[in-house]
Amino acid sequence: MLTFTSEKLETMKRLLFIFCITIISFSTVAQENYTIDGENLELYNAAEGDLTLLWNVIDGKYRYFVVKDGQTYELTNARGERGNRYQGEYKKTLEDLTPETEIPTEKVKLTLGSLKSFINEHNAALDENYVYEDEKVKAQVRLGVFGGITNAVYSPNITNEKTAVFGGELELYSNKKFNRHSIFTQVRHVMETEEYDYNYTGLTFNYRFKVINAEWFHFYLEAEAVELYYTEEPRYIYDSETGEISDVQRKDDFSLDLPLSLGAGVAIRVGKETFFTLSYNDFVALGKDNNGEFPIDFTAGFKFNL
Numbered sequence: 001m002l003t004f005t006s007e008k009l010e011t012m013k014r015l016l017f018i019f020c021i022t023i024i025s026f027s028t029v030a031q032e033n034y035t036i037d038g039e040n041l042e043l044y045n046a047a048e049g050d051l052t053l054l055w056n057v058i059d060g061k062y063r064y065f066v067v068k069d070g071q072t073y074e075l076t077n078a079r080g081e082r083g084n085r086y087q088g089e090y091k092k093t094l095e096d097l098t099p100e101t102e103i104p105t106e107k108v109k110l111t112l113g114s115l116k117s118f119i120n121e122h123n124a125a126l127d128e129n130y131v132y133e134d135e136k137v138k139a140q141v142r143l144g145v146f147g148g149i150t151n152a153v154y155s156p157n158i159t160n161e162k163t164a165v166f167g168g169e170l171e172l173y174s175n176k177k178f179n180r181h182s183i184f185t186q187v188r189h190v191m192e193t194e195e196y197d198y199n200y201t202g203l204t205f206n207y208r209f210k211v212i213n214a215e216w217f218h219f220y221l222e223a224e225a226v227e228l229y230y231t232e233e234p235r236y237i238y239d240s241e242t243g244e245i246s247d248v249q250r251k252d253d254f255s256l257d258l259p260l261s262l263g264a265g266v267a268i269r270v271g272k273e274t275f276f277t278l279s280y281n282d283f284v285a286l287g288k289d290n291n292g293e294f295p296i297d298f299t300a301g302f303k304f305n306l
Helices: 006-030 089-097 112-126
Strands: 031-036 039-047 052-058 061-068 071-075 140-150 163-173 181-190 199-213 217-238 245-257 261-269 274-285 297-305
Touching: 031 071, 039 112, 052 112, 061 089, 061 112, 071 089, 140 181, 140 274, 163 297, 217 274
Parallel strands: none
Antiparallel strands: 031 039, 039 052, 052 061, 061 071, 140 163, 140 297, 163 181, 181 199, 199 217, 217 245, 217 261, 261 274, 274 297
C-alpha cells in the first residue's frame, strides 16, 4: 500500500501548480482575444495572408472565422429545415472572398486541415513570397537489398547449422508527420546446404519504429506481423525405443502465419539517398516455436530512397 507524507503531498501540490501555470502560459501565448459581433472570443491563428484563418473549440463546438480586408466572417454549415442535410454556407463565403483565384470549394470540408489547405493555396497564389508548410502526409519509398547468415531457429535444424539468407524490401515512410514510423514488405530466401537440407522463401509484412531518428543515423526496432511462406525441410522420424533418428523424410509446406516476431537494426547514411544497414532479425517470436537454439540471424545491406 502506498503512503504519502505531508511533505510529499506538499511537493506534489507545488509541482501540479507549476504544471498548470505552464500550460496556461502556453495557451495564453497561442491564443489572442477578438471581439466578433459582440462576442469576446479567444482564437488561434492558423494561417495569415490575404485571408486569415482563426479558430477554436468554444462550448464544445469547433468554430472557424476568416478575416479579409479587416472584415471578419464566420464559416458556418447549418442544417436545413428538416435537419437532415447541411447547407454548406461556408463554401459560398469562401467563394465570395476569393474571386481573384477562383479555387474550387466543392471538396473543402469544414475542418481545420481542409480550410487551412484551401486558404494557404489561395494566399500563395496571390503572394509568391507566402511560405507555408504542406502538412499532408506524403508516402515516400525506400528499396533495400540485404544478405547474411542464419541458423533458422524456427525450423528443426537439430545440429544448429548456419546457412546464407538474402532478400529485398520495399519500405513506405514519411519525412514529415509520423517520420519515426514506417511499414515495409520483405522477401527473404534461406538457402539449403549440404549439412542441412532446408530452404525457405517468404513474403512478410512488417512495422518499423525509429528509436533514434537522426539525419545520418537510424536505430530502429521492427515487428513482423504477417508471413506468407514456402518451405522444404527435413522431417525426422525417431525410434521409439532408442530415441535416435531412424529416418529422414522431406516435408514441403506452404502456409500463412502471424509470427509477431521482433528485430532491431541500424541504418547509416553513406550517400545523399543511400543507407548502409545492419540488422539482427527475428530474435524472438510470440507466434512461432523455435528449436531451442540461440537465434542467429544477422544481415547487412543497402537502402535507397526512390
